[in-house]
Amino acid sequence: xxxxxxxxxxxxxYIKPHKWGFLVIFIASFVWALETTVWPYLFQIVVDVLTSHxxxxxxxxxxxxxPILFGLAxxxxxxxxxRIQGFLLARLLPKVEAHIxxxxxxxxxxxxPKYFNDRFAGGxxxxxxxxxxxxxxxxxxxxxxxxPGVSALLxxxxxxxxxxFFFSFLLIIWLxxxxxxxxxxxxxxxxxxxxxxxxxxxxxxxxxxxxxxxFAVNLFHRFNYERSFLAPFQKDEKTKNRKAKLYVxxxxxxxxxxxxxxxxIGINGFMFYYWIHGLITTGEVVQIFNxxxxxxxxxxxxxxxxxxxxxxxxxxxxxxxxxxxxxxVVDIPDAKPLAIISGEIxxxxxxxxxxxxxxxxxxxxxxxxxxxxxxxxxxxxxxSTFIGLILRFYALEKGRxxxxxxxxxxxxxxxxxxxxxxxxxxxxxxxxxxRENILxxxxxxxxxxxxxxxxxxxxxxFIKKFPEGYNTxxxxxxxxxxGGERQRIAIARAILANAPILILxxxxxxxxxxxERYIQDSxxxxxxxxxxxxxxHRLATLSQMDRILVFEKGKIVEEGTHSVLLAMNGHYAKLWxxxxxxxxxxxxxxxxxxxxxxxxxxxxxxx
Numbered sequence: 001x002x003x004x005x006x007x008x009x010x011x012x013x014y015i016k017p018h019k020w021g022f023l024v025i026f027i028a029s030f031v032w033a034l035e036t037t038v039w040p041y042l043f044q045i046v047v048d049v050l051t052s053h054x055x056x057x058x059x060x061x062x063x064x065x066x067p068i069l070f071g072l073a074x075x076x077x078x079x080x081x082x083r084i085q086g087f088l089l090a091r092l093l094p095k096v097e098a099h100i101x102x103x104x105x106x107x108x109x110x111x112x113p114k115y116f117n118d119r120f121a122g123g124x125x126x127x128x129x130x131x132x133x134x135x136x137x138x139x140x141x142x143x144x145x146x147x148p149g150v151s152a153l154l155x156x157x158x159x160x161x162x163x164x165f166f167f168s169f170l171l172i173i174w175l176x177x178x179x180x181x182x183x184x185x186x187x188x189x190x191x192x193x194x195x196x197x198x199x200x201x202x203x204x205x206x207x208x209x210x211x212x213x214x215f216a217v218n219l220f221h222r223f224n225y226e227r228s229f230l231a232p233f234q235k236d237e238k239t240k241n242r243k244a245k246l247y248v249x250x251x252x253x254x255x256x257x258x259x260x261x262x263x264x265i266g267i268n269g270f271m272f273y274y275w276i277h278g279l280i281t282t283g284e285v286v287q288i289f290n291x292x293x294x295x296x297x298x299x300x301x302x303x304x305x306x307x308x309x310x311x312x313x314x315x316x317x318x319x320x321x322x323x324x325x326x327x328x329v330v331d332i333p334d335a336k337p338l339a340i341i342s343g344e345i346x347x348x349x350x351x352x353x354x355x356x357x358x359x360x361x362x363x364x365x366x367x368x369x370x371x372x373x374x375x376x377x378x379x380x381x382x383x384s385t386f387i388g389l390i391l392r393f394y395a396l397e398k399g400r401x402x403x404x405x406x407x408x409x410x411x412x413x414x415x416x417x418x419x420x421x422x423x424x425x426x427x428x429x430x431x432x433x434x435r436e437n438i439l440x441x442x443x444x445x446x447x448x449x450x451x452x453x454x455x456x457x458x459x460x461x462f463i464k465k466f467p468e469g470y471n472t473x474x475x476x477x478x479x480x481x482x483g484g485e486r487q488r489i490a491i492a493r494a495i496l497a498n499a500p501i502l503i504l505x506x507x508x509x510x511x512x513x514x515x516e517r518y519i520q521d522s523x524x525x526x527x528x529x530x531x532x533x534x535x536x537h538r539l540a541t542l543s544q545m546d547r548i549l550v551f552e553k554g555k556i557v558e559e560g561t562h563s564v565l566l567a568m569n570g571h572y573a574k575l576w577x578x579x580x581x582x583x584x585x586x587x588x589x590x591x592x593x594x595x596x597x598x599x600x601x602x603x604x605x606x607x
Contacts, residue, residue, distance in 0.1 A: 004324060007317050011135055014096045014103075025088045025143050031081030032148035034074065036298060037155045040290035042071045048283030085144070093139065097132045104128045108322060112329045113393045122208025123201045124322060130197065131319040134312035141312070145305045149298050156291055163284050164274065167267060171295075174262040178255060178299065185251040186310060192244035193314025199237045201318070206233050212476070244314075248307035255303050259296055267292050328395050329413070337415035340500045341404050342369025343531030345390060351398035352389060359385050359554040362399070369404070372532040374542035376575060377551030383535050386551070387503055390533075391420055403501070421499035425506035425535075427490035429478030434463055435470040437478075437489055441497035449496065456522045457492035459485065484512060491519060495526055502527055504534045508541070539576055548572065 004010040015022050045067045108124055153175050160167035210217065210226050217226055271288045274280045280288075347365035359382050367373050375383045388394055389401060392408055401408045408416060421441070429437050438450055445453075450470075454460040462485060466472040478486040491507060504523065508516045520541070536542050543562040550558040550565065550572045557571050565572035 004320060007313065007320055010320055010323065011138065014099050014135070015092075015139070017099075018092050018095065021088055021092050022143075025085050025092075026147065028081040028085040028088075029143050029148040030151050031078045031085075032144075032298075033151035033155050035078050036152035036294040037159050037291060038074060039071075040287045040294065041159055042067050042074070043290060044281075044283035044287035046283070047286045048281050051282050089140065089143070093136050096139070097136055100135060101128055101132045104131060104323065110330075111325070111327055112395075113388070114328065115325070120202075120205025120209055122212075123205030125208075126201050126204045127319040127322050130201075130315050134316040134319070137312040138309065138316065141305050141309045145301060146309070149302050152298055153295065156295060159291065160288070163280060163288065166270065167288060170262065170267050170270065174258065174266075177258050177262070181251070181254050181258065182306065185247070185254075189244070189247060189251065189307065189310035190314045190317070192240070192247055193311045194318050196237070196240040196244045197315040197318040199233075199240045203230070203233045203237045206230055244311070248310070252303050252307065255299070255306075259299050259303075263292055263296050263299070329392055331412050332410060335410060335412045336406075338403060338406055338408075338411040338419055340419050343500050344369040344402075344404055345501070345531060346402040346405075347389075347399070348402060349399040350389065350396060350401060352385065352394065353397055354385065354394070360389075361554070363554075363556075365549070365556065367531060367533070369531055370529055372527055372534065372544075372546045374545035374548040375533065375535045375551060376537075376539060376542065376548060376572065381551035382554040383551050384505065385554075387422070387505060387533065387535065390501075390503070391422065392416060418497075419499050420501045420503065421494040421497040422503045422505065423491055423494045423507035427478065427486040429474050429481070429486055429489060431473065431476045433468075433471045433473055434466075434489065437474060438470075438492045438496060441493035441495070445496050453492045453496040456495050456526075457488045458518050458522070459488035459492055462488075488519070491523070495522070500530055502530045502532045504532070504536075506535055506537065550575075 004013075046064060049063045049067075105128060108128070153171075157168045157171050157175075160171055207230065210230065217223060268289065271280070271285055271292075275282070275285045345365075345367040347360075347363050350360050350363040352360040352363075365386075375386065377383055385394070389396065390408075392413060396409070403411075403416075430440070435450065438454060439445055441453075442449075451460060454463060454470075463470055463472070472480075474480050474486075474489075478489070481489070487507070494502070507523065508519050524544075534542060534545060539562075542548055545562065547559060548562060548565055549556050550570075552571060558565055558568065560568070566576060
């Protein structure tokens with residue numbers, strides 16, 4: 001997606017495919033100008049004919065036929081123009097909205113996880129909604145109000161010049177002052193609306209965040225706390241909203257005074273003066289009066305529309321910022337699809353820094369194809385980052401990561417993610433049916449393959465207990481399921497994906513001991529002939545790994561099999577000894593492993 005320096009270039013991208021339709025709408029918009037100026041002109045002709053034939057009214061008809069028939073044709077033409085404009089807007093605007101909405105969605109969703117970690121999902125969704133709503137508003141205001149309004153004003157200058165140039169002069173002064181006033185206010189109006197829009201998006205993001213975590217709010221009964229938490233954001237939004245609206249009202253007052261003084265008093269005052277002195281006819285009085293009245297009404301509508309336009313421009317500009325957010329992980333122009341043969345993974349002098357914290361520096365790691373490798377270490381040691389780099393969730397600062405001698409930075413993200421299956425510690429489920437959530441691993445899978453994967457993950461039985469079975473909606477983030485049920489759905493999804501590289505990130509941590517035993521058996525079968533990376537705090541689950549990598553502050557301080565690492569009496573042995581209930585503590589504990597303890601551990605594990 002290209003970057004957009006201006007809102008105009010952004011809008012043009014989406015109306016360009018429908019340019020001929022919008023051209024017809026643009027032409028049809030001039031009917032309002034005709035209605036504003038030509039009708040008073042016809043009235044002038046009729047009044048002058050009636051006045052000049054007051055004593056012989058029968059003769060007047062021959063002079064009235066042409067303007068009356070022209071007026072009838074004008075009436076039909078104006079109404080037809082309005083209908084053409086209305087039907088075309090009804091046809092094209094939904095297309096533009098849909099195009100904008102899906103383009104913004106596509107652009108945003110291709111960002112890396114880091115992008116979403118730094119932003120509220122509700123705020124991003126709000127900006128998509130803002131853009132679609134307010135681009136439509138801008139187009140409607142321009143095509144149905146401002147363009148025809150300006151056309152009517154310019155056409156009025158021409159008609160007034162045919163009566164007396166002085167009236168055109170007054171109208172030009174009126175319009176010039178009106179335009180200068182608008183230019184004087186427009187920048188601040190747009191800026192205030194832009195500031196208000198940012199505050200509003202932040203507030204809505206906070207509200208969505210609170211509602212998303214409603215279970216925690218209920219659990220701790222923090223309803224008043226949440227209200228207090230939102231209060232300063234609401235106050236800021238209210239203050240900026242009020243400031244924007246008050247400034248708009250000042251602009252409206254200024255424009256109304258100009259309309260009253262020049263339009264209402266000035267032009268009409270000179271009109272009566274000229275008529276009293278015989279410089280204009282009675283019909284021309286009618287024409288000037290009706291045209292001026294129409295212009296006053298037109299400018300009143302524009303007065304009300306301009307603030308809406310400024311508001312829409314300000315909000316749309318603010319929403320446009322997400323389209324210019326740079327993507328940190330993208331495919332290069334000539335990226336090739338990943339072709340996995342054995343599944344060998346190599347870290348070649350990898351440097352990576354997250355925020356200001358350097359995690360990896362000159363890291364070299366080799367995982368052989370088909371090898372089962374365990375990752376252990378305290379929280380923050382670099383295990384999740386290691387996995388994230390393999391999946392290209394983050395861009396490397398330096399070095400390369402290779403899969404079967406193919407540089408990941410030069411292959412397509414789609415082919416990489418399609419051949420690496422991740423079962424996360426916290427399963428990610430959509431508020432969709434169980435069927436749709438499992439099929440997310442491979443949407444083209446058959447019903448038989450779906451049920452087989454569910455059965456292997458030991459979730460087929462509990463799914464069938466639901467009245468709607470596989471068509472049961474799981475709730476937002478799977479809220480209708482237990483933690484273990486959600487985890488089994490995530491495992492079924494990964495089984496269905498059937499990827500040559502498998503990553504398990506605490507995949508069985510939410511399961512009870514009985515279910516875990518069944519799942520471990522399924523995962524053992526799933527890992528067969530696959531390159532498998534397993535992250536676990538329960539070290540006993542890693543005892544069957546071909547190799548275990550021990551992480552400490554981004555470095556691999558030890559590696560080897562479970563038995564070998566215990567015999568080394570190093571960092572891994574300390575982790576093993578410190579386990580309580582089979583899990584690692586969150587922070588390092590200073591515990592010394594004695595030879596007697598180590599001997600007992602080795603005897604217990606048959607080492």
